[in-house]
């Protein structure tokens with residue numbers, strides 16, 4: 001998808017581009033290579049480990065690059081810190097990087113034993129351990145169902161409550177083992193994957209952050225600037241789709257009615273009518289890209305947009 005990301009993101013614009021999910025800096029390098037030397041890049045990530053890796057990779061680009069450790073939902077404040085409020089393009093490639101998923105000590109994988117942590121930002125207080133050991137059964141079940149689409153969510157929550165009375169649940173292996181009797185034997189690993197996804201979405205408020213981050217991104221774009229989003233699961237893609245639809249919605253009121261009553265106030269034009277999917281070659285090259293959906297839009301009217309609530313799942 002990398003070439004398509006660049007195609008949509010850069011367009012005819014020059015200036016400051018934001019990689020809101022810097023990770024290891026893969027997309028950032030491509031943006032820097034594809035843009036003239038006077039174009040700058042602001043890279044944001046909430047994970048200091050990601051920034052350390054990106055810093056080494058982006059060092060050859062010197063003062064063209066600024067990196068900030070923050071949540072991308074604070075984009076307006078970050079831009080103020082670096083002395084601007086206008087950007088030419090913003091890329092969101094949210095979720096987790098391979099480095100995060102593969103780091104046993106962070107607890108993002110159910111198949112390896114590590115602490116029940118799952119924080120993208122290690123300075124944040126809330127961990128998966130806190131959620132698992134303190135949240136009421138209904139909230140746990142809602143998290144597993146709404147964020148993981150796990151059908152045995154209530155049974156899983158009840159089992160956790162029963163076992164945590166006896167002993168605090170602190171490791172991934174402990175959680176995976178105690179859930180075994182209540183999950184379908186046939187789909188045990190798939191269910192664990194769903195429950196882990198649900199927990200990390202809850203720990204990192206991934207959907208709330210995306211919803212607010214998209215609004216901050218579009219609000220900061222110059223006219224002609226582009227927003228590109230890669231979504232990796234249906235909950236993320238639904239947020240992007242709804243937000244883009246709302247922010248591009250034209251007034252449908254009849255002129256005979258006089259003033260607009262539908263409240264449409266379009267600020268963007270969609271560049272992708274439907275999400276673009278990776279080609280078979282792209283999936284062979286990078287299997288983790290298999291579920292990616294790319295959506296892009298261009299700012300056509302100046303001004304801010306309001307974030308769209310991330311839906312019932314986000315209301316937990």
Ligand SMILES: C[S@@+](CC[C@H](N)C(=O)[O-])C[C@H]1O[C@@H](n2cnc3c(N)ncnc32)[C@H](O)[C@@H]1O
Nearest residue numbers: 021023024025026027045046047071072097209
């Ligand atoms: C899929 S990786 C990005 C990979 C990167 N684009 C590359 O090419 O190497 C997602 C990154 O986004 C970061 N991230 C996710 N949500 C974030 C948020 N709300 N604020 C800041 N960073 C976030 C994660 O910490 C992770 O490093």
